[in-house]
Amino acid sequence: MAKHSTNPGVLLRRSALLAWVGFVLVCGLLALPTRRALAQTSTPAPGNSDYCLTCHGDPNMAPLTLPNGDSVPMYVSGDTVHNSIHGQLDMQCQSCHTNIQSYPHSPISFNSHRELSRSYYQLCERCHSTNYDKTLDSMHATAAAEGKLEAPICTDCHGAHDVQKPNQPRAHISEICGQCHKDIYDQYKNSVHGSALIQENNPDVPVCTDCHGVHNIHDPRTDLFRVQTPELCAGCHSNQQLMDKYNIKANVYDLYKTSWHGVDVSVYKARWPTIWHNSAVCTDCHGVHDIRKTTDSASHVNPANMLATCQKCHAGAGPNWIAAWTGHNEISLQATPYLFYTKVFYEDFAYGVLWLSLIYVVLQIIHATIARIKRSA
Amino acid sequence: MTNQPTPTSDSIKIERNFVRFTLGQRWEHVVLLLSFLVLLLTGLPQKYFTQWGYRILTTPESVLLVRQIHHIAAIVLILEVLYHLVLGILLLVRRKLSAEIFPTWQDVRDAWQMVKYLLFLTRKKPAYGKYNFEQKFTYWFLFIAIGIMVVTGLILWFPIVWTRFFPGGTVPAAHLTHSNEAIVATIFVIIWHFYHVHLERLNLSIFTGKLNERDMQKYHALEYQRLTGEKVNDNEQSRGEGGKQ
Numbered sequence: 001m002a003k004h005s006t007n008p009g010v011l012l013r014r015s016a017l018l019a020w021v022g023f024v025l026v027c028g029l030l031a032l033p034t035r036r037a038l039a040q041t042s043t044p045a046p047g048n049s050d051y052c053l054t055c056h057g058d059p060n061m062a063p064l065t066l067p068n069g070d071s072v073p074m075y076v077s078g079d080t081v082h083n084s085i086h087g088q089l090d091m092q093c094q095s096c097h098t099n100i101q102s103y104p105h106s107p108i109s110f111n112s113h114r115e116l117s118r119s120y121y122q123l124c125e126r127c128h129s130t131n132y133d134k135t136l137d138s139m140h141a142t143a144a145a146e147g148k149l150e151a152p153i154c155t156d157c158h159g160a161h162d163v164q165k166p167n168q169p170r171a172h173i174s175e176i177c178g179q180c181h182k183d184i185y186d187q188y189k190n191s192v193h194g195s196a197l198i199q200e201n202n203p204d205v206p207v208c209t210d211c212h213g214v215h216n217i218h219d220p221r222t223d224l225f226r227v228q229t230p231e232l233c234a235g236c237h238s239n240q241q242l243m244d245k246y247n248i249k250a251n252v253y254d255l256y257k258t259s260w261h262g263v264d265v266s267v268y269k270a271r272w273p274t275i276w277h278n279s280a281v282c283t284d285c286h287g288v289h290d291i292r293k294t295t296d297s298a299s300h301v302n303p304a305n306m307l308a309t310c311q312k313c314h315a316g317a318g319p320n321w322i323a324a325w326t327g328h329n330e331i332s333l334q335a336t337p338y339l340f341y342t343k344v345f346y347e348d349f350a351y352g353v354l355w356l357s358l359i360y361v362v363l364q365i366i367h368a369t370i371a372r373i374k375r376s377a
Numbered sequence: 378m379t380n381q382p383t384p385t386s387d388s389i390k391i392e393r394n395f396v397r398f399t400l401g402q403r404w405e406h407v408v409l410l411l412s413f414l415v416l417l418l419t420g421l422p423q424k425y426f427t428q429w430g431y432r433i434l435t436t437p438e439s440v441l442l443v444r445q446i447h448h449i450a451a452i453v454l455i456l457e458v459l460y461h462l463v464l465g466i467l468l469l470v471r472r473k474l475s476a477e478i479f480p481t482w483q484d485v486r487d488a489w490q491m492v493k494y495l496l497f498l499t500r501k502k503p504a505y506g507k508y509n510f511e512q513k514f515t516y517w518f519l520f521i522a523i524g525i526m527v528v529t530g531l532i533l534w535f536p537i538v539w540t541r542f543f544p545g546g547t548v549p550a551a552h553l554t555h556s557n558e559a560i561v562a563t564i565f566v567i568i569w570h571f572y573h574v575h576l577e578r579l580n581l582s583i584f585t586g587k588l589n590e591r592d593m594q595k596y597h598a599l600e601y602q603r604l605t606g607e608k609v610n611d612n613e614q615s616r617g618e619g620g621k622q
Contacts, residue, residue: 259549260549260552263426263427266427267426267427267431268437270427270431271431271435272436272437275437277437314537316537317537317540318537318540318541320540320541320543320544320545321536321537321540321545322545323544323545323546324536324540324545324546324547324548324549325545326546326549336546336549336550337546338544338546338547338549338550339546339549339550339553341550342550342553342554342557343553345554346553346554346557346558346561350557350558350561351561353518354561354564354565354568357514357565357568357569358568360492360495361568361569361572363492363495363496364495364572364577365572365576366495367494367495367497368577370497
């Protein structure tokens with residue numbers, strides 16, 4: 001036995017075994033309360049969204065009444081929060097509700113629901129500073145500065161707890177604008193652009209923000225916006241590839257620029273962009289939000305409605321007047337016979353006569369010079 | 378038609394002058410010249426607005442001002458054209474104005490003869506009447522050009538009235554015509570008219586109303602012959618350019 005007990009190799013093996021068993025036991029004991037806590041707890045750590053949702057996730061939670069009588073719902077659906085784009089990125093309530101650290105919450109001093117929203121939305125800047133700064137340059141911000149507090153803030157368009165990518169689907173963007181701009185949205189949704197967007201989820205047609213801008217939306221009623229309108233439309237309508245897809249001519253803008261209207265507008269744009277000019281831009285004839293195919297009987301430029309459209313500016317114009325507009329056509333015998341013959345007359349006949357005149361005069365000069373040389377010789 | 382007697386003394390050379398244009402015709406030319414110039418100067422910056430016109434017309438008000446001046450000059454020119462037509466027709470009908478300005482086949486023959494002369498195919502220059510074919514060509518080229526400018530200008534000025542009676546497609550055509558014809562007429566005046574009245578010889582008869590005897594013999598032999606009954610020496614004619622000295 002003694003022989004055995006004194007064997008150093010056996011002793012070593014035995015103590016290693018003991019150490020291993022002890023280690024496992026200690027580890028198990030240490031792990032036990034944690035696992036029990038995980039399995040049993042209904043109160044997660046403060047700062048975790050689930051901690052907040054233990055109260056706010058209860059649909060029966062009473063709303064908060066503010067001094068002006070506004071009732072602010074206190075219930076927030078856990079699914080909504082977790083499925084929002086922020087939830088998917090594992091952001092917690094406190095990322096935005098920075099003033100609430102624990103329970104009980106510190107008191108808030110907002111008089112109205114709007115006041116509360118306008119205070120909270122400013123926190124968007126912490127992550128989205130570029131877009132936030134752009135909004136400060138928008139006419140929505142201008143309206144707010146004038147005291148119109150209903151002017152939209154980030155959360156009005158993007159949502160708060162349910163924030164999602166705004167273009168899923170793309171038509172959603174215009175729907176958002178339509179929440180406030182209902183009349184315009186109603187016009188738009190029946191337009192050639194709007195109907196293609198809403199009914200076909202067309203990826204090419206413009207949504208509101210394509211023309212008006214996204215965060216720095218400016219007042220579209222200014223002289224500058226007006227004079228830049230043809231270029232705005234040309235952004236798509238001069239794109240040959242895109243227009244070919246819909247069998248639309250891509251040279252409408254180039255031809256417009258050579259027209260009476262287009263020359264006037266290009267001059268004003270280059271020289272006096274802040275002076276109002278009445279020469280027609282695209283939208284004056286085609287409509288703004290209610291642009292339709294020219295073949296559509298409701299289109300402002302449908303042959304049936306064309307005269308009335310011209311008369312908006314050209315009071316007293318008769319039915320012949322319509323043909324004074326060359327209709328985005330290149331000079332051709334079929335589309336513009338009068339222009340065609342005029343062009344032929346000047347490019348062939350008149351310049352021919354001028355060349356003959358010049359040749360005759362040059363012959364006279366040569367003859368006179370030779371005669372003079374002969375005389376002096 | 379002569380207003381000077383024939384020379385009576387060898388020591389005093391009395392130059393005979395021949396009335397070529399009446400005072401009224403001379404004034405017509407001045408009015409035409411000035412209105413043409415004003416119309417051109419106010420029209421060009423509008424035509425070439427996007428290229429260089431904007432450098433001159435620096436404000437929207439200046440565009441309106443230039444357009445107003447253009448319209449005023451146009452009214453002057455239209456009145457001149459009407460005066461010219463009405464008076465011309467009246468005088469022609471009453472046989473108080475010769476119809477020599479109208480083109481004849483003789484002008485075609487003269488032109489052909491002149492081309493041959495300039496190409497050294499003949500030494501004989503054609504003998505001309507009151508107006509040579511070059512002068513007639515000037516008159517009728519500008520007559521038509523001004524007619525085109527007046528009509529198209531009025532279309533552009535009153536397009537709505539015009540389209541009550543005429544097709545709308547004529548309006549952009551009038552725009553193109555007005556724009557082109559202005560340049561054509563200007564180039565023509567510069568190369569054709571200026572050469573013949575300034576470079577070939579200085580002919581101020583449209584301002585003074587008179588042409589001296591030598592020029593009459595040299596450039597309007599048939600007219601000289603008709604007025605004086607004297608036949609111009611054939612050598613004068615055939616000497617061509619040499620007769621200038």
